[in-house]
Amino acid sequence: MTTYESATGRRPEEPDRHAEDEREALDRLSARRLRVALVLTMAMLVVYFTFILLIAFDKSLLGEMITDGLSLGILLGVIVVLATWVLTWIYVAWANRRYEPAARELRERAR
Amino acid sequence: MTPFAAIGDPSAIAIFFFCLFILVALVISYWAARRTKTTEQFYAAGHQISGFQNGMALAGDYMSAASFLGIAGLVALYGFDGLIYSIGFLVGWPIVLFLIAEPLRNLGKYTFADVVAYRLKQTPVRMAAAVGTLSVVIFYLIAQMVGAGVLITLMFDIDYALAVAIVGTVMLVLILFGGMIATTWVQIVKATLLLGGALALALWVLSYFSWNPLELFDSAAADNGEAVLAPGDQVVTGSWDAVSLGLALMFGTAGLPHILMRFYTVPDAKAARSSVNWATFFIGGFYLLTFVLGFGAMALVGQGTITGIDEGGNMAAPLLAQEVGGEPFLGFIAAVAFATILAVVAGLALSGAAALSHDLWVNVVRHGDAPEREQLRVAKIATVIMGATAIVLGIALEGQNVAYMVGLAFAIAASANVPSLLMAIFWRRFTTWGAVASILVGAVSALVLIYLSPTIQEDVLGNDSSFFPLKNPALISMPLAFVTGIVVSLLTRDAAAEEKFYEAERRIVIGAPPQAVPAEAAVAHRRPTG
Helix, strand or coil, rough: HHHHHHHHCCHHHHHHHHHHHHHHHHHHCCCCCCHHHHHHHHHHHHHHHHHHHHHHHHHHHCCEECCCCHHHHHHHHHHHHHHHHHHHHHHHHHHHHHHHHHHHHHHHCCC | CCCCCCCCCCCHHHHHHHHHHHHHHHHHHHHHHCCCHHHHHHHHHHHCHHHHHHHHHHHHHHHHHHHHHHHHHHHHCCCCCHHHHHHHHHHHHHHHHHHHHHHHHHCCCCCHHHHHCCCHHHHHHHHHHHHHHHHHHHHHHHHHHHHHHHHHHHHHHHHHHHHHHHHHHHHHHHHHHHHHHHHHHHHHHHHHHHHHHHHHHHEEEEEHCCHHHHHHHHHHHHHHHHHCCCCCCCCCHHHHHHHHHHHHHHHCCCCCHHHHHHHHCCCCCHHHHHHHHHHHHHHHHHHHHHHHHHHHHHHCCCHHHHHCCCCCCCHHHHHHHHHHHHHHHHHHHHHHHHHHHHHHHHHHHHHHHHHHHHHHHHHHHHHCCCCCCHHHHHHHHHHHHHHHHHHHHHHHHCCCCCCCHHHHHHHHHHHHHHHHHHHHHHHCCEEEEEEHHHHHHHHHHHHHHHHCCHHHHHCCCCCCCCCCCCCCHHHHHHHHHHHHEEEEEECCHHHHHHCCCHHHHHHHHHHHCCCCCCCCHHHHHHHCCC
């Protein structure tokens, strides 16, 4: 803060531009995280509600036996569990690899 | 062989494990007491818990006796229908990760109301949020306490009221002396025991079926009909019932105050992220095991024997433990079930106490300006209030059908807490009165609709019909809370909130600014003036 204030005497437009730059970069990064989060949320909703809507409206389909001891319902249930693992893993991998370095850079710039 | 005489006739081994766990909990709270001097340590374990540890603790906080005993029982009695709960209880976690964990960690301090109120007027929002928090916590707590009483009575043959009092007292001691640090470590120990116990039990079951789960399912279907592998009408009767329950289970998780509070125990957003990743892994693994435990109990113990001990099927997992591992294993699993309940009620009571003390006392009564010492004292008084409430309600509701209260807690969490939380984080135009209206409409509509539903009207009151067709209200109450929040926000204006949106967004990405004065120094600094 003090550096901005001391700079204002010579170049009045400089601090604003600096803050504006930061704001733009931050807005962009937030929007990017929100986009990834929303896509993954939609994917989770689609997987889970496909399962739930089949339970609600097509019970006999889920009762189809694929092999001895395995109904389509149980198989889909296991797939939903695996999907939660895969989707959380994708998010964490993306966040640690892409989001975190960009956030760290903004954090350092803010100091 | 006279099977299952050991249930209600406790073996020395069961009592040994039971006492051992109580001892471990007390040792943990003694150890944690010396590390619990400030409110930050009391509510948030001083932000010193790692991502992996918090993942374990989240799993320990979340997997209640309802998940372990209830779902195994439902699967044992109804087959596939019980799995709807297993899966529903899991799918909320990715939503918590994608939308809530990081903003929550960086915007809040101790409660989720911190986040909802961040840009808004403190007093009205905190009061409304406390209504949302306390109703979820109390209904959930009642279900756990009554369940604990029944379970301990069944397994250790002691008086119901005494059983409830034991759970309540151990919980109180744990929180009062060790706060969030002790609660966290009890949850970690419990998660280890529960996951280890369930895994051992599942492997033991699978060893009877040449390590092939399909052979187990096939054997269960051979004895009880192939219908047990397909959806029936035991858990959800109507089509829309299934959708409504699915919605409540998924979004309810994202609105449980005791779960949200755990994100403050980690140092930063990155650790918050990794803790959900671990929690999802452990909880998903556990629910996959419930497939094996439930069908295992169906095939090896038999439905008749299970309902003979407890009509709701809650004893399916302990009976299965006895069937495969004899009395020592039953004793171990019984103690695990007790540990499970203790860890969950401790988390619940602590989050209820935080709503009373941090949200209502410090931020409403004292307008956010209370000396550190007073905050800690009020937090402990609030803990005693929560503990006493839990014990009194647990005893008063003996013999009542409280199973629906878990569903109700999830429905209120999904309707009152989640819409306001999401809009507060992501919507610039969200206003104070939008938040208040959304929370209250969500909570009240969930409560009223469940009162009018078949759950209360037919199952509890014994009427022939109900006014509202769905067993779970979330399909109506959650969208209603969203619409209310949007409409009221558009009708009102909150310039301060809009102005603060960028600051909040910045804080979500960058993190909270480092504290200028350490907590101890702040106390010392304040003392002369106060």
